[in-house]
Amino acid sequence: MLDLDSVRLFVLAAEFGSLTRAAEAAGTVQPVVSQRLKALEMRLGHRLLERTPRFVRPTAAGAAFLERARTLLAAHDAALRLEDAPPLRLALGASDHALGLGLERVFRRLRAALPPGAVLSLRTGLSQEVRARFEAGECDAALIRREAGGAEGEVLGNDPLGWRGAEGVRLAPGEPVPLATLGPACGVRGAAIRALDRVGLPWRESFIGGSCAALLAGAEAGLGIAPMGRIAAGGAPDRGPELGLPPLPPSEIVLLARTGSPALAAAVRALAAGLRASLGEAGASRANGR
Helix, strand or coil: CCCHHHHHHHHHHHHHCCHHHHHHHHCCCHHHHHHHHHHHHHHHCCCCEEECCCCEEECHHHHHHHHHHHHHHHHHHHHHCCCCCCCCEEEEEEEHHHHHHHHHHHHHHHHHHCCCCCEEEEEEECHHHHHHHHHCCCCCEEEEEECCCCCCCEEEEECCEEEECCCCCCCCCCCCEEEEECCCCCHHHHHHHHHHHHCCCCEEEEEECCCHHHHHHHHHCCCCEEEEECCCCCCCCCCHHHHCCCCCCCCEEEEEECCCCHHHHHHHHHHHHHHHHHHHHHHHHHHCCC
16 A cells, blocks of 8 residues: 555655655655655655755656656545535735746646645736735735835745846947836836946836736847846846846745635645745756856
């Protein structure tokens, strides 16, 4: 017999790419995860995960077992649902500049930790709008980007801002920097303008996008230079150094949450672990020069 808790921890470790983040999502600690996974590997007679100080990923045997593990867990969870209990509902608000193109990766990790039948709803917008919705009770959890500091919420990590633009883009000497932004109310736009003003570089608004996906598309099409975080920009390179643009200040990714049940608390915990994992990946890519 396979220990299903160990199988679940294996799936989380594979999705989160980290034993520490898998432990956070499961509400346990890393040594317990490591011990359970070693026991599972001994039971199956195969090494399932390749572990280094920087990452955890499935081996060939682990990748083959991963889909079977998901199927096994789904069948087990379905067998437990003998009555029609109301599904878990998680209402999430997220700043587009906090997640942007990183949504899919975070959602894949969250899905691995959510109970079967869970219903997730998402509303995105600027950080001020998302915070207002959370304070009005419209969402259970909110992810915002914070440039100016503050004490509320749980800081999940830093996601440095950079200048995103088309490959080979050049700025004409003496001409204003063409900015691609989400509009005047955007905090990232404000941080970029303050950085340009400090070094005396003129700027002009050249493109306003309705989302980070549109913003990055416009920047990579040559419509302007977009100040964006690494997660929101999907890992697009920072063109700032080659363009002679000033470094942008670090900003925090912050989680605001209220949890009224153990199931909701577990979902929020998995959300936090998933975003920390994404922030860790972004930092590792940046350190490796990618």
